[in-house]
Amino acid sequence: MTRIIVVTSGKGGVGKTTSSAAIATGLAKKNKKTIVIDFDIGLRNLDLIMGCERRVVYDFINVIQGDVTLNQALIKDKKTNNLFILPASQTRDKEALTRSGVEKIFLELKDMNFDFIICDSPAGIESGAILAIYFADEAIIITNPEVSSVRDSDRILGIISSKSQRSEKRQHPIKEHLLLTRYNVKRVNNGDMLSMKDVLDILNIPLIGVIPEDESVLRSSNQGNSIILDHKSHAGQAYIDTVNRLLGYECPFRFVQEEKKSFLKRLFGR
Numbered sequence: 001m002t003r004i005i006v007v008t009s010g011k012g013g014v015g016k017t018t019s020s021a022a023i024a025t026g027l028a029k030k031n032k033k034t035i036v037i038d039f040d041i042g043l044r045n046l047d048l049i050m051g052c053e054r055r056v057v058y059d060f061i062n063v064i065q066g067d068v069t070l071n072q073a074l075i076k077d078k079k080t081n082n083l084f085i086l087p088a089s090q091t092r093d094k095e096a097l098t099r100s101g102v103e104k105i106f107l108e109l110k111d112m113n114f115d116f117i118i119c120d121s122p123a124g125i126e127s128g129a130i131l132a133i134y135f136a137d138e139a140i141i142i143t144n145p146e147v148s149s150v151r152d153s154d155r156i157l158g159i160i161s162s163k164s165q166r167s168e169k170r171q172h173p174i175k176e177h178l179l180l181t182r183y184n185v186k187r188v189n190n191g192d193m194l195s196m197k198d199v200l201d202i203l204n205i206p207l208i209g210v211i212p213e214d215e216s217v218l219r220s221s222n223q224g225n226s227i228i229l230d231h232k233s234h235a236g237q238a239y240i241d242t243v244n245r246l247l248g249y250e251c252p253f254r255f256v257q258e259e260k261k262s263f264l265k266r267l268f269g270r
Contacts, residue, residue, distance in 0.1 A: 002110045004117045005246075006136040007179075008160075009143065010152025012123035015181040016142045018217060019239075020120035021049045022228040023140070026243030028083035029228075032115040035074070037105075038088035039132040040122040041097050047087045050077065051224025061089040064101030070108050079229065084114075095127065102131050124152075125159055134165050138175040140208060144182050145194040150202050153178075157203065177208035179242065184213040185257060196256055209242030211235050212255040 007020040017040075024036035037060065038046035047053040058073040063086070070086075077083035086105075089096070109117055121132035133139065139160050143153040157176065161167060164174050180199055187193040196210060216233035220226065228243070230236040234255050241251040 002114055002117060003138060004106065004119065004136050005138045005140060006119040006121050006132045007140045007142060008121040008129060008133060008156055009123050009141065009149075010125075010154075010156040011144075011149045014123075014142045014144050014149055015211070015217070016123065017045050017049055017120050018221060018227060019140070019142055019179060019181065019211070020118055021046060021226045022236075022239040023243055023246070024116070024118040025050075025077075025080050025083060025226040026228045026239055027116050027118075027246070028077070028080045030243065030247060031082060032247075033082045033113060034116040034118065035084040035086060035109060035114050036118040036120060037086040038120050039097070039128045040120065041088050041092060041128050042090065043122075044088040044090045046120050047075075047085060048224065049221050050085055050226060051079075052077065052085055052087075053224075056087045059087050059089040059092075060105075061092045061096045063105060064096065064098060070105060070112075079225070097128055097131055099131060099134065102135065106135055125156075130159070130163055133160055133163060133174075136160075136164065136174050137166075138177065140177045140179050141203070141205065142179050142181055143199065143203070145180060145184075145188065145196070145199055147194065150194065150199055153203060157205065176205040177246075178203055178205045179209045179211065180207065181211045182213045183210050183256065185255070196253075207253075208245050209238060210253055210256050211238045211242075 009016045024034050027034045052075050058068045062068045063073045075085040119132040122128045143149045188195045212234045214235035217227050227236050228239040
């Protein structure tokens with residue numbers, strides 16, 4: 001059965017597209033046939049992070065408007081088997097994204113036996129974000145450990161509970177997951193950043209992952225490689241744990257406590 005998961009946030013710049021790419025790549029690495037769709041019409045960043053920007057010929061809107069078939073627009077990832085990308089349009093208006101068009105594409109993807117459809121939603125509550133949420137079975141809410149980000153995420157939770165197809169049809173609600181990104185233990189301990197417990201107390205939804213602040217994320221994005229492929233980075237390892245939890249495996253949360261320095265490290269200040 002196909003699982004439609006929207007990756008969303010109330011605030012921009014929290015690592016949503018990076019997370020969408022990492023989670024989709026991780027699922028495909030687990031032999032799950034996965035597609036990641038860019039709903040951010042007019043901007044289109046997903047293809048850059050996944051290193052396929054030069055291979056974009058057709059886009060999401062071309063398919064919705066019937067200019068091309070879905071198969072013509074899909075981009076097969078060169079690094080990871082079972083992974084496909086459907087890019088957004090950079091030139092079309094956001095209103096070109098329609099509910100009936102999105103539904104048609106989702107039905108086709110289900111017929112193509114995709115295990116996961118990952119929807120990279122725009123931030124906030126614009127039409128693209130609402131449509132990304134509307135058909136979802138599950139939602140991963142991305143937030144940073146700062147007050148404004150958490151407040152905006154709380155607003156998105158309200159949208160998820162009231163604007164989805166499941167709420168309209170009074171079906172079982174969208175399953176919500178929290179993904180905490182750019183977590184810096186030292187800053188938490190210094191009181192400069194909300195703790196994991198603080199965020200959970202405010203949002204009160206299950207935690208699917210904690211991604212530590214890591215310079216490797218920017219480097220991977222600039223190189224067009226998903227951070228989850230960098231197994232040496234802490235962020236890459238944390239995304240692997242997140243994918244495993246999505247698949248039902250239990251994993252301890254890593255990188256959420258400050259590493260204790262040995263006597264020699266304390267002595268020499270390293």
